[in-house]
Amino acid sequence: MHQINSELLTKSQQWRHDISFEQQVLDKPFHFRSTWGIFSPEKLDDGSLMLLDYINFQKDDCSIDLGCGYGVLGMTAARECPDGQHLLIDKDFVAVEYAKLNCQNNGLTNAKVMLSNGFYHVDKADKFSLVMSNLPAKASKEQHYLYLLDAYNAMTSGGRFYVVTINGLRDFMKRSFTEVFGNADKIKQGKTYTVTMAIKD
Numbered sequence: 324m325h326q327i328n329s330e331l332l333t334k335s336q337q338w339r340h341d342i343s344f345e346q347q348v349l350d351k352p353f354h355f356r357s358t359w360g361i362f363s364p365e366k367l368d369d370g371s372l373m374l375l376d377y378i379n380f381q382k383d384d385c386s387i388d389l390g391c392g393y394g395v396l397g398m399t400a401a402r403e404c405p406d407g408q409h410l411l412i413d414k415d416f417v418a419v420e421y422a423k424l425n426c427q428n429n430g431l432t433n434a435k436v437m438l439s440n441g442f443y444h445v446d447k448a449d450k451f452s453l454v455m456s457n458l459p460a461k462a463s464k465e466q467h468y469l470y471l472l473d474a475y476n477a478m479t480s481g482g483r484f485y486v487v488t489i490n491g492l493r494d495f496m497k498r499s500f501t502e503v504f505g506n507a508d509k510i511k512q513g514k515t516y517t518v519t520m521a522i523k524d
Contacts (some may be wrong), residue, residue: 348399349375355425357393361418364393370516371395371457374487377510377518378455382406386453387445387477389470390414391436394422396455401426401434411448412439441466442473451477454484460492467495471503478523484519485510493517 325472341490342357342364363371375396388397388411397411409431411422416438423436431468439445453520458467474484488496490512496519500507504521511518 325392329414332442346393348372349403351402353395353398353425353429355393355395356428358417359419361415361421362392368457370487370489371512373513373516374455374457374518375399377520378453378485379483380404384453384454385409385449386410386449386471386481387433387449387451387474388457389441389454389474390459391422392457394425394436396457397422397434397436398426398429398431400430400453400455402429404453405433407433407452409434410445411436411450412442412445414438414440441470442477445477447477449477450479452479452482454478454482456484456497458486458488458492460489466500468503471499475503475523480523482523483520484523485518487516487518488517490517495517511513 343475345352345354346367383406384404385407386400386409391397391411391413394411397409401409411434413419419436419438426434426436448518486496496521497507500519500521506521508520510520
């Protein structure tokens with residue numbers, strides 16, 4: 324009978340424990356818990372950190388973090404925009420559980436986390452002045468368009484939609500933002516990622 328390597332079994336027990344780390348976000352610390360199977364579980368990904376550097380947060384913004392993972396974009400908005408309400412959504416129930424935990428552990432009482440496939444389960448009455456997303460490169464073109472169209476309908480006049488994508492998607496984002504919003508602004512292009520923003524007139 325085959326015997327599984329004992330060292331592998333020992334490591335697997337460690338992998339089942341939550342990953343816990345602290346990281347600075349906009350020069351202030353957050354404490355995070357995550358797990359294997361969630362995007363970038365051991366440290367915040369460079370794309371999200373780049374996006375946060377270029378978002379113009381306003382104190383009374385009401386935001387939505389589209390595809391929140393374990394929560395960094397929505398958590399930062401909740402901290403930087405204390406007079407607004409902030410919704411974090413993801414279609415992965417594991418990500419939602421950890422985002423809830425991270426909001427709670429960091430004392431963010433103006434943030435709510437929920438399971439939703441894009442905007443599908445979001446209350447149609449909710450309106451947002453700020454939409455943020457680290458758009459997944461593997462999502463289909465059709466899914467990207469649905470995100471943009473649904474975001475447009477959920478945004479207030481003058482609302483801003485910021486995305487970070489891999490550079491290979493920057494031309495698509497410029498084109499699709501222009502088709503849906505009538506405008507697109509490339510805020511920053513780095514070696515790997517591009518931040519693009521559109522405004523709802």
